[in-house]
Amino acid sequence: MVSFVTIMQxxxxxxxxxxxxxxxxxxxxxxxGDEERLLDRAPVILTNGLSTTENFWRHLVSELATTTRLVHWSYRGHGQSETARSGDYAIQTHADDLLRVTEAVRDHGAFAGAPVHVAFSMGVTVLLELYRRRPDLVRAMVLIAGGADHPYASSLALRLPGARAALRQGLRTAASVAPRMAPVVRRITASRAIFPLGRAVGALAPEAPREELEHFFRAVGTMDMRAYWECMRSLMEARASDVLPGVRVPVLVIAPERDVMALRADLDVLRRQIPGAEWMLVPRTGHAMLLEAGSVVSERIRVFLRGLP
Known part of the structure; x- marks a missing residue:
């Protein structure tokens, strides 16, 4: 496997x-201590949501980093990863990227077994696609605030005849405009008004930390808009619920109490269809629950990891 190494802070x-x-x-x-001390530990791989910044994981890192080989990776077009050279941002392609990262993590360490995977939002369907292809690379899964299929899969609006086709066409039409909207998006995401607006429409819970989320908004504004839009288009095509009944590893599903982006019904499908799945509902949280109730979520994940056979 070809790999490159860069030293960053x-x-x-x-x-x-x-x-x-x-x-x-x-x-x-x-x-x-240094990275070498943890090479014989079972790795835990973190998979982001769409445009998620690394600070979303800070509570989990604080909880686990001293005792666990905790690995973070970035989708193509996100973070330190390159934009797609082929222009391909399909969910299956992200899953293939995760497969390659997982193999690299395992090859680099001294732990012979499969890693545990923790996925947030869009990362849930990406992880399930990895499991479809290579279940031997997944020891256990923690699925946070994301469904197996595209967002709002359980909503009545998207079940109306022609609704999904119309949505796909609209996203396809807007794809050519999205790159030209980058300056506008940057101004909007840098605005101090976006946080209270998110609270007003219910996208952010009352406990949402303003500074952390404004960091996230600014990061979205600096993204390659074509990469963002193509990822979102691919997410709206996601369909991995057929994988659920065949899952044979321990699974913990963590759901926000009120989330306008990941509907409770979409997450409840995970609980009902994955054999033996554990379930946690976190009160007073929305989609940014990793920041809104980070210590509670991290403690529950720590307990889940300790209980793995």
Missing amino acids: GATLRYVVAGDGTRIAWHTHRGA
């Missing part, structure tokens, strides 16, 4: 090369 940034030549970045969060 606080961590060693590594890359795998995707099938189309795109360089996909990953690194290990360091705890007390």
Whole structure:
């Protein structure tokens, strides 16, 4: 497997090369001591949501980094990863990138078994696609605030005849305009008004930390808009619910109490269709629950990891 290494502040940034030549970045969060001390530990791989910034994981990193080989990677067009050289941002392509990262993580360490995977939002369907293809690379899964299929899969509006086709056409039409909207998006995401607006429409819970989320908004504004839009188009095509009944590893599903982006009904499908899945509903949280109730979520994940056979 071809890989590259770069030294960045606080961590060693590594890359795998995707099938189309795109360089996909990953690194290990360091705890007390250097990275080598944790190479014989079972890895835990973190998979983001669409445009999620690394600070979303800070509570989990604080909880686990000193005792766990905690690995973070970035989708193509996100973070330190390159934009797709082929223009391909399909969910199945993200899953293939995760497959290559997982193999690289396992090859780099001294732990012979499969890693545990923790996925947030869009990462849930990406992880399930990895499991469809290579279940041997998944020891256990934690699925947070994301469904197996596209967002709002359970909503009546998208079940109306022609609704999904119309949505696909609208996203396809807007794709040519999205790159030209980058300056406007940057101004909007840098605005101090976006946080209270998110609270007003219910996208953010009352406990949402303003500084952390404004960091996220600004990061979205600096993204390649074509990459963002193509990822969103692919997410709206996602369909991995057929994988659920065949899952044979321990699974923990963590759901926000009120989330306008990941409907409770979509997450409840995970609980009902994955055999033996554990369930946690976190009160007073929305889609940014990793920041809104990070210590509660992290403690529950720690307990889940300790209980793995």
